[in-house]
Amino acid sequence: SFTYGDAVRAEDTYPALVAERLDGAVKNAGVSSYGLTQMLLAARDLLPRVEPDLLIVQYSTWLVDRATQPFAPSYFGLIPVPYFYGDEGIELHGPAFGSLVFDLPVGGYRHSPRSAIDFLSFAWRVGLPLFLHDDYHMLYYYAGRAIGFIPQPTSNRDGMVRHVFSEMARLADSVDASLVIVVLGGGPEPVPIPRHLLPASAVIVDAHQALLEALPVRDRATYDRSYAHWRGEPPRIVDRHPNERAHDIIAGSIVDAVSDSTGAR
Numbered sequence: 001s002f003t004y005g006d007a008v009r010a011e012d013t014y015p016a017l018v019a020e021r022l023d024g025a026v027k028n029a030g031v032s033s034y035g036l037t038q039m040l041l042a043a044r045d046l047l048p049r050v051e052p053d054l055l056i057v058q059y060s061t062w063l064v065d066r067a068t069q070p071f072a073p074s075y076f077g078l079i080p081v082p083y084f085y086g087d088e089g090i091e092l093h094g095p096a097f098g099s100l101v102f103d104l105p106v107g108g109y110r111h112s113p114r115s116a117i118d119f120l121s122f123a124w125r126v127g128l129p130l131f132l133h134d135d136y137h138m139l140y141y142y143a144g145r146a147i148g149f150i151p152q153p154t155s156n157r158d159g160m161v162r163h164v165f166s167e168m169a170r171l172a173d174s175v176d177a178s179l180v181i182v183v184l185g186g187g188p189e190p191v192p193i194p195r196h197l198l199p200a201s202a203v204i205v206d207a208h209q210a211l212l213e214a215l216p217v218r219d220r221a222t223y224d225r226s227y228a229h230w231r232g233e234p235p236r237i238v239d240r241h242p243n244e245r246a247h248d249i250i251a252g253s254i255v256d257a258v259s260d261s262t263g264a265r
Contacts, residue, residue, distance in 0.1 A: 002184050003030030003058045006241040007229045014182075014207075014242075015056065017251035022258070024053065033073050035066025036164045037082040037092060047171045054258065055172040056180045057165070059198075061191065067160060068153040070096055070141075077101035078134045080141075085151040090163040096150055097137040100130055162197045169199035178261070182207050182254060186240070188215070188223040203261045210253040211246060 005013030010028070019026035027050050029042050039057065047055065066072070072079040080095035104126045112118050144150035154160055165181065172179040181198060185191040185208040198204060215222050227246040229239040242250065 001030070001032035001241055002060065003056075003182075004028065004032055005030070005247065006032055007239040008242075008244055008247060012244045012247055014247040014250040014254065017247060018054075018056070018254050018258075021251065021255045022054075027052065030058070033066075033079075035063050035069070035072075035081070036160065037067045037084060039063070040092075040164050040167060041082065043168055043171050047175050047177070051175045052177050054180055055168065055177045056182060056254065057168055058184055059165075059181050059193070060184050060186070062186075064157055064161060067164070068155075068157070070153060074101065077104075077130050078138070084154045084160050084163075086154055087156045087159070090154060090156065090159050091151075093151060096141045096144070100133040104130060158194065158197055161194055165198050165202070169201055173201075178203060178258070180205060180254060180258060182250065184208050184242075184250070185211075188212065188218045188220055203257050205254050205257040207250040207253045210249050214249055 003013070003015060005015075005028070010016060013028060013030075015026045015028040015030070018024075027046065029046055031038065031042075034042075043055070043057075066081075067084050070080060070083050072081045077100065079099045079101055080097050082092055082094050084090050085093050106126055109118070109122050109126070141150060145152070165179075169179050179199060179202040181202050181204045183191050183193055183204065183206045190212065191206070191208045193204065193206060195204065211223075211227065212218055215226055224237060224240065227242055228237045229241070229243050230236065231238045
């Protein structure tokens with residue numbers, strides 16, 4: 001969601017700003033709630049078709065966390081996703097079952113008048129099918145986990161990070177692209193960067209540190225005041241994803257790092 005640009009216009013996202021400042025075009029493949037597994041699958045699909053000059057990949061600790069979770073973050077219902085398993089050789093396991101969330105007629109109830117009939121209609125058309133679907137498939141999931149048919153997620157986080165970014169580097173090399181790893185965090189604390197796990201050929205951009213250095217004081221209140229989305233009177237936070245100012249700083253740090261790398265060559 002940080003790379004996708006949640007709550008900002010497409011032209012204000014850091015991928016678009018980087019492309020503009022480097023006189024290029026952009027394909028923003030960021031998707032809210034993705035983790036390392038979906039990022040790797042997207043790169044396998046897109047790189048041979050797009051053949052970019054730069055492959056910009058986000059690194060954040062929550063992206064690693066999500067790659068060990070069989071279900072994506074969701075406000076309702078279950079969304080099974082691919083995850084990594086195996087503590088020796090890292091392997092990718094597909095979703096345990098299909099999700100019903102995206103097939104339900106939820107949209108029609110967002111602005112419908114509240115009434116007992118409306119509630120009963122929602123329960124019959126959305127709630128009951130969702131509960132039955134998820135409960136039934138979770139029985140299958142837990143049974144599969146119990147007998148070993150569905151593997152446990154990996155606990156080898158270091159191996160997983162090395163595996164994903166090594167393949168990202170190989171994919172980039174296959175289309176003669178430069179791999180750029182952008183480190184992003186979600187608060188006033190620095191993000192530990194596992195440089196020993198990342199490809200030596202990659203340009204590593206600590207964009208989160210650039211955000212922190214632009215703050216007069218490094219605390220949660222100042223960070224939120226500077227980089228969150230505020231609306232209303234009096235203003236209040238409506239979204240803690242990076243705002244336009246944050247995307248501008250992130251883009252600047254990437255352009256500087258890429259320019260320095262190109263000049264060094």
